Amino acid sequence: MSEGTEGHLLDRGVRAIAHAVRSGEATAVNVLEEALGRIHEQDRSLHCFNLLTEEAALAAAVRVDDSVARGVDPGPLAGVPVALKDNLCTQGIETTCSSRILQGWRPPYDATVVSRLRQAGAIAVGKTNLDEFAMGSSTENSAFGPTYNPWDLTRVPGGSSGGSAAAVAAGFVATSLGSDTGGSIRQPASLCGVVGIKPTYGLVSRYGLIAFASSLDQIGTFAVEVGDAAAALEVIAGHDPADSTSLGQPAPSLLEGLYDGVDGLRVGLISDFLADVAESCSKAADDAGEALARAGAKVEQVSIPEMLLGLPAYYIIAPAEASSNLARYDGVRYGLRVDGPDVETMNARTRAEGFGAEVRRRVMIGTYALSSGYYDAYYGQAQKARTLLIRAFEAAYERFDVLLAPTTPSAAFRLGAKTANPIEMYLSDLCTIPSNLSGHPAVSVPFALDLDGLPIGVQVLAPALGEAVMLRVGAALEAAASPSVRGPARVRRAGGEAVPGE
Amino acid sequence: MSETAYETVIGLEVHCELSTATKLFCSCANQFGSEPNTNICPVCLGLPGSLPVLNRRAVELAMRIGEALSCRIEPSIFHRKNYFYPDMPKDYQISQYDAPINVDGHLELPDGSRVGIVRAHIEEDTGKTTHVGGGGGRIHGASYALVDYNRAGVPLVEIVSAPDISSAAQARAYVTELRAIVVAAGASDGRMEEGSLRVDANVSVRPVGSTEYGTRCEVKNLNSLRSLVRAIEHEAERQIALVSAGEAVAQETRHFDESTGLTHSLRSKEEAYDYRYFPEPDLVPVVPDEELLAAARAGLGVMPAERRRRLAELVGSDGTVEQIQTVIELDLDGLVLAAVAAGADARLTLARTANEAAARAEGARSLDPGRFAALLEMEAAGKLSATQAKTVLAEMIDSGGEPAEIAARLGFGAMASSEIDALVDALIAAHPAEWERYRAGDPKVAQFLMGQVMRETKGRANPKVVTAALEARKG
Numbered sequence: 001m002s003e004g005t006e007g008h009l010l011d012r013g014v015r016a017i018a019h020a021v022r023s024g025e026a027t028a029v030n031v032l033e034e035a036l037g038r039i040h041e042q043d044r045s046l047h048c049f050n051l052l053t054e055e056a057a058l059a060a061a062v063r064v065d066d067s068v069a070r071g072v073d074p075g076p077l078a079g080v081p082v083a084l085k086d087n088l089c090t091q092g093i094e095t096t097c098s099s100r101i102l103q104g105w106r107p108p109y110d111a112t113v114v115s116r117l118r119q120a121g122a123i124a125v126g127k128t129n130l131d132e133f134a135m136g137s138s139t140e141n142s143a144f145g146p147t148y149n150p151w152d153l154t155r156v157p158g159g160s161s162g163g164s165a166a167a168v169a170a171g172f173v174a175t176s177l178g179s180d181t182g183g184s185i186r187q188p189a190s191l192c193g194v195v196g197i198k199p200t201y202g203l204v205s206r207y208g209l210i211a212f213a214s215s216l217d218q219i220g221t222f223a224v225e226v227g228d229a230a231a232a233l234e235v236i237a238g239h240d241p242a243d244s245t246s247l248g249q250p251a252p253s254l255l256e257g258l259y260d261g262v263d264g265l266r267v268g269l270i271s272d273f274l275a276d277v278a279e280s281c282s283k284a285a286d287d288a289g290e291a292l293a294r295a296g297a298k299v300e301q302v303s304i305p306e307m308l309l310g311l312p313a314y315y316i317i318a319p320a321e322a323s324s325n326l327a328r329y330d331g332v333r334y335g336l337r338v339d340g341p342d343v344e345t346m347n348a349r350t351r352a353e354g355f356g357a358e359v360r361r362r363v364m365i366g367t368y369a370l371s372s373g374y375y376d377a378y379y380g381q382a383q384k385a386r387t388l389l390i391r392a393f394e395a396a397y398e399r400f401d402v403l404l405a406p407t408t409p410s411a412a413f414r415l416g417a418k419t420a421n422p423i424e425m426y427l428s429d430l431c432t433i434p435s436n437l438s439g440h441p442a443v444s445v446p447f448a449l450d451l452d453g454l455p456i457g458v459q460v461l462a463p464a465l466g467e468a469v470m471l472r473v474g475a476a477l478e479a480a481a482s483p484s485v486r487g488p489a490r491v492r493r494a495g496g497e498a499v500p501g502e
Numbered sequence: 503m504s505e506t507a508y509e510t511v512i513g514l515e516v517h518c519e520l521s522t523a524t525k526l527f528c529s530c531a532n533q534f535g536s537e538p539n540t541n542i543c544p545v546c547l548g549l550p551g552s553l554p555v556l557n558r559r560a561v562e563l564a565m566r567i568g569e570a571l572s573c574r575i576e577p578s579i580f581h582r583k584n585y586f587y588p589d590m591p592k593d594y595q596i597s598q599y600d601a602p603i604n605v606d607g608h609l610e611l612p613d614g615s616r617v618g619i620v621r622a623h624i625e626e627d628t629g630k631t632t633h634v635g636g637g638g639g640r641i642h643g644a645s646y647a648l649v650d651y652n653r654a655g656v657p658l659v660e661i662v663s664a665p666d667i668s669s670a671a672q673a674r675a676y677v678t679e680l681r682a683i684v685v686a687a688g689a690s691d692g693r694m695e696e697g698s699l700r701v702d703a704n705v706s707v708r709p710v711g712s713t714e715y716g717t718r719c720e721v722k723n724l725n726s727l728r729s730l731v732r733a734i735e736h737e738a739e740r741q742i743a744l745v746s747a748g749e750a751v752a753q754e755t756r757h758f759d760e761s762t763g764l765t766h767s768l769r770s771k772e773e774a775y776d777y778r779y780f781p782e783p784d785l786v787p788v789v790p791d792e793e794l795l796a797a798a799r800a801g802l803g804v805m806p807a808e809r810r811r812r813l814a815e816l817v818g819s820d821g822t823v824e825q826i827q828t829v830i831e832l833d834l835d836g837l838v839l840a841a842v843a844a845g846a847d848a849r850l851t852l853a854r855t856a857n858e859a860a861a862r863a864e865g866a867r868s869l870d871p872g873r874f875a876a877l878l879e880m881e882a883a884g885k886l887s888a889t890q891a892k893t894v895l896a897e898m899i900d901s902g903g904e905p906a907e908i909a910a911r912l913g914f915g916a917m918a919s920s921e922i923d924a925l926v927d928a929l930i931a932a933h934p935a936e937w938e939r940y941r942a943g944d945p946k947v948a949q950f951l952m953g954q955v956m957r958e959t960k961g962r963a964n965p966k967v968v969t970a971a972l973e974a975r976k977g
Contacts, residue, residue, distance in 0.1 A: 089551040102550065109544050111551060210550040215783035244555050244785050321783060324582050327593035328548050332649070343647070347586055370584070370778035379780060 010034045014080050014174045014228035018121070021079030024068055028061035028079030032123050035081040039125070039172050047147045048167040050086045051094055052126040057081075060123050067121075075121030077235055082117055083167040083176035086127035087134055088219070089208040090114055097210050098142035099132045101329045101336045101354030111208020112243070113177060113219050113236040120235040125173060128163030132356045133326065134184055134212040136160050137428035140419055141358045148415075149192060151454055155412040158188030158428070161222070165192040168222045175223045175232040179209055181216045182314050183407075183432025186444035189222055190407035190457030193446045193486055195229045195474070196222050198432075200464050201439030202247035204233075205240030211325040213318035214245075216436040224486050226445060226474040230254040233467070247465075254471055262476045263296030265469070268400035270461075272307045273409075273431050281406040281456055284448040288458040289404055291480035292473065302400065306392035309385040310434040315426060316369050316382035317437070322359075323366030329354060361422065386437045393438045393463070402473050403461040406431050407444040411454035431459060441467050445474045446485040455485050507710045508745065510738040511718075512667035512703055516680055518659050518690045519627065519698040520563045526626045526657035527554030527596065534696050538650035546655035548591030553784050556580075560657035561603070561788055563689040564624045565798035567659050568604030570687045570805055571619045575798075577789045578603040578623070580782040585775045589629035589649050597625035597660075599779045603788060609663075609683070610807050611675045612827050618664030627656040659689070665704065665715065670734040674727050677701055679806060682831065686803040694726055703734055706751070707741045716741070717751040721765055723758045733758040737765050809835050817848045825856035832863040840871030846878040854878060858892050865899040873898060877905035887964045890914045913962060919971070922955070922963055926971040929954055941976050948972070 009017055009026050020026035036054060043049055067074040084090065087097045089107035091114075096102045110118075117124065131141035139147040139162025147162040149155040150170040157166040161178025165188035168176050178185040180198035189196025197220045204219045211217060219236065223229035231254075238251035269289040274282050293299040331337035331350030338349035355363070369378035396403060409430055418425040435442040441464070444457040458477065462470035522532050528545035544552040568575045581599035602623030609617050630653050635645030661680065667673050681692040681699055692699050701724045706716035721737055724730045736758075741751050755774070756765040813826045813835055829835045834855050841851045851874075859866035859874075877898065881891035886909060894908045908914075929951060930937045939947045948969075955968050 087551075095550070097550075105550070107544075107549065107551065109549075109552075207553050208551040211784075213783075242555060243553050245783075320780060324584050324594050324778070324780070327584060327586065328550070328591065330586060330588070330593055332588045333547065333591065334549070343588055344586070367778065370780055372776045372778075375778075375780075 008034060010174065011171055013225050014223055014231045017080050017174055018076060018078045021064065022068065028064040028123060031079050032057055032061040032081055035125055035173055042170060045153060046150060046166055046170055047145055048128050048163040048172060049126045050096060050098060050129050050144055053093055053124060057123050057125045064121050075119060078121035080122045080175060081125050081173040082122045083126055083128045083164055083173045084114065084124055085130055085161050085164045085178045087130060087179060087210040088114055088177060097133045098130045098144055100143045105335050112205035112240045114208065116236050128167055128176060130163055131160035132359050134160040134179055134181055135358050135362055137187055137425050139163060140415065141356055143356055146415060149412045151193060155414055158191035160184040162188050164222055165189050165194055168194045168224060175221055175228060177219055178222060179217055179219050181212050181318060182436050183429035185220045186407050186432045186442060186459060187428055189444040191412040193455030194222050194224055195226050195445055197229050197233055197443045198435060198441060199233060199237065199467060200441045202245050203237050205243040205246050207240055207242040213321040214325060215321060216318060226471055226478050227255060227258055230258060230471050252467060254467055258472055258475050260472060261295060262292055262473055265297045266400045267292050267297045267299045268302035268396055268403045269299060270307060270403055270405040271301045271303050272305055273406055276430055277406050277409040280450040281408060281410060284456045285404060285406045285458045288447050288477050292476060295476050302396060304392050304396055306389045307434050309389050310437055311430055313382040313385035313437060314433045316378050319362040319366030320369045320379050323363045326363055389434055390438045393440060397463040401469055405459045405461065407457040407459040411450045411456050435461055440464055441470055443470055443474045445477045447477055447481045449485055508707045508742045509710045510668060511665045511706045511708060511715060512673050512734060513665040514663045514673060514676060515702045516661045517700040518661060518684050520560050520657040520659060521690050522557055522559045522657055524557060525655040526557050526560050527655055532656050536652055538652060541652045547651055554596060556785060557657060560624060562794055562798050564603055564659050565790060565794060566687040566689050566802055567622050567684055569798055569802055570683050571607035571609055571622060573604035573607030573619060573622060575604055575790050577787060579787045580785045581779045582782050584778040588647065589631045591651060591654050595626060596782055598623035609679060611679055612810060612823065617666045617676050620662045620664050622659050622661040625658050625660055627653050627658050629654040670731040673734055674731050677727060677730060682806040686805055688801055688803060701730055705734055705737045707738055707745060717753050720755045721758050722755060729758060729760055732763050733765060736763055806830050813838060816842055817852045822852060825852050828856045828860055832860055834859060834863060834866055837866060837869060837871055841875040844872050844875035846875035847882050850878050850882060854895060858895050862899045869899055873905055880905060884964045884966045886914055919967060922967055922971050925955055925958055930975065
């Protein structure tokens with residue numbers, strides 16, 4: 001599978017593909033065919049995709065090539081194959097959230113991020129698998145079966161954006177979109193050896209993202225390299241009048257100065273997760289700190305005990321919002337309907353059959369937490385904890401430009417290892433949840449391999465709208481890490497073998 | 503056994519649809535009477551992934567209502583009110599809960615009483631369900647239901663009164679006044695028959711003099727002022743009967759049945775929904791900036807209380823309260839003010855407007871005040887009888903024209919007083935006995951003599967002139 005010394009164009013990343021297509025060195029159609037070829041060959045064993053949109057993708061690729069031929073700029077992501085998490089609305093294309101309750105539903109509109117990608121010349125190849133309604137950390141909660149980790153098919157890719165992370169790790173697409181409510185981009189990025197960015201809340205429009213927990217949900221990007229994830233983020237970011245929580249700022253420039261280094265930057269290495277994460281993960285974060293120090297940053301350990309308020313607060317606030325957001329799936333207007341003698345019974349039967357166990361569990365937790373007489377003790381307390389956490393972050397950012405932490409408590413675990421114990425599964429998001437509660441950006445960058453040869457990511461956290469400096473630090477970590485920690489690089493290194501397990 | 507006297511305590515919740523061009527959270531038309539499910543989009547259908555964006559104009563109109571009700575306008579936030587119902591697309595309603603936009607106002611009624619306003623908050627309307635087959639349009643026994651989502655997401659302001667209302671009549675006066683206020687504020691068309699104004703009544707009773715409230719019932723389905731009055735009267739009677747018999751009133755929601763005039767239980771306190779309110783994360787707080795406040799104040803029309811004051815200054819308030827209320831309700835006070843300014847007698851103007859013009863209110867609103875004044879002057883000067891003036895007025899409203907020309911065309915041209923003098927002299931000569939009785943002050947004979955003149959003149963004589971001629975000859 002080689003194509004000269006540089007390998008396949010598809011493996012050279014977002015910026016290289018767009019450059020080659022815009023300059024006429026390559027065609028969007030060829031890049032797309034390469035991507036679809038790999039998907040057809042390998043996705044049966046990975047199950048990254050719920051749905052492929054080959055015809056629409058081919059038509060879009062032809063349009064891009066046509067533009068180039070006519071001398072019209074097809075946009076900054078010209079010809080870049082992209083995968084969309086299946087909780088992003090796509091006009092006329094089935095959008096399921098990997099739930100039986102939405103099976104067969106075709107939205108009459110595109111999510112804002114989907115239109116922006118298209119306008120930028122990107123080629124959407126399909127919809128990726130997820131934990132049902134983005135509730136989970138392993139993609140095992142999909143109604144359509146799990147996604148498998150390209151590094152080891154007996155292991156999970158993480159979740160909930162497991163399909164999008166694995167599709168990039170497997171080299172199917174150059175970039176993909178996920179959504180991150182409690183770590184659903186960064187955790188699978190870490191487990192799949194790719195880069196995953198959760199931007200500042202409000203930087204990317206949520207219009208067309210099917211809501212899980214509205215005050216926490218944020219769309220972000222995956223890619224093999226920091227710069228490529230940033231290039232895709234630049235396209236989808238920026239104010240959208242259709243989302244009232246969208247920030248007023250225009251899309252920031254993220255690529256400028258990306259490789260300027262970290263000399264003089266103040267980096268705080270968060271020490272509070274040590275007791276709860278595997279040694280390999282804390283060591284990766286320590287090593288990342290040392291690498292940054294060698295590159296000129298001032299690295300210091302910092303304890304922010306409020307970080308540990310994150311998980312319990314999250315498991316009140318997120319289910320509470322979810323219980324309300326998911327009320328609309330009642331069998332009346334769209335999606336699944338299981339009939340009954342009266343409307344209440346129809347509602348109840350539809351929801352009992354349409355939702356999986358984890359979704360039902362969270363809807364019940366959330367309903368309970370908001371109930372009269374319990375609101376103050378649960379939701380009210382959780383909001384107070386959230387406020388304390390935000391203040392603690394703000395105080396930390398007076399002393400540091402960015403913070404550094406493990407992304408996950410462990411590398412990829414085996415399928416089924418945590419499905420019997422929801423609490424243990426919830427702990428997968430211990431290190432990622434605080435950024436969702438604070439609304440601040442964070443990125444997971446692959447940095448090490450554990451003794452089993454599985455990738456481990458580290459997280460760079462930054463204050464609101466601190467994406468530029470955050471990604472600069474991410475790029476420095478990437479430069480310091482061995483290329484062997486990245487997904488497609490591993491596939492190439494294996495000498496033309498297909499992904500492990502094929 | 504002594505008879506305890508009871509008083510009724512009423513608080514009203516009035517839902518008022520705002521007359522914005524578009525819905526509260528999307529750009530669909532806010533329009534009554536369209537084909538079902540034509541004014542809809544992903545947002546007001548609550549489709550997965552859609553998000554609300556607040557309509558600034560709705561906020562401005564809500565603020566106008568707040569201003570008009572002397573409320574404090576506060577920074578506010580939206581909450582979600584969660585409950586399952588097929589005509590509510592998201593199965594939650596976006597409403598305001600513990601931080602509403604308008605709080606703590608009051609409203610003064612024409613009789614001088616004052617009703618407190620607890621709050622007036624913004625919320626979205628639901629769709630409309632029609633139950634088909636079986637139970638006569640009711641949910642029980644229906645074979646299926648049709649839902650029209652055109653109304654879903656239409657902006658509402660819910661105006662909650664304090665329990666300051668003590669009778670069905672006062673409740674009626676309150677709703678009438680509130681309606682006039684929201685119309686004057688340009689915030690709503692206030693049409694009860696189209697559902698743009700909907701009323702729920704919280705009713706309780708207590709022994710006169712008690713300071714504690716009795717257990718209240720919320721009565722729904724009050725689709726007209728008549729229903730409001732009947733429902734409150736019935737509900738108060740029902741509760742008094744219960745309490746008098748030593749039984750307890752159960753806190754519940756009750757449905758008013760227009761056909762029987764009775765209320766019946768919909769759901770008890772135990773069956774009441776737990777709405778699980780929490781702050782709406784898809785919207786940001788509403789901060790009433792100066793620009794919005796200024797726009798809201800500038801858009802306010804003249805409130806009915808102020809209009810009543812202006813008329814009362816002109817005509818005096820004694821014996822005119824009802825006439826003043828009538829002309830204001832019919833939006834004819836402008837006509838009165840203009841006609842008086844053009845020289846007409848104030849009391850006569852008010853009387854003709856409240857009675858005759860009111861019967862043709864729509865046409866009367868475009869009546870030229872100068873011509874109206876001219877007509878009233880003719881009547882005051884005795885050139886037209888009251889009956890003639892009323893006939894001319896009706897003609898002016900229906901077909902237009904100058905009053906003098908219409909009077910001439912109808913043969914109402916003022917009879918010369920010499921002509922009347924001659925008639926009266928002939929009459930006295932023909933009926934000497936009756937004349938003597940008239941001189942002695944017999945009122946029946948006065949009527950007889952007047953009748954004779956009217957018969958001779960075919961009603962053209964002005965009775966005032968005739969009376970004057972008769973009196974002049976009394977000696």
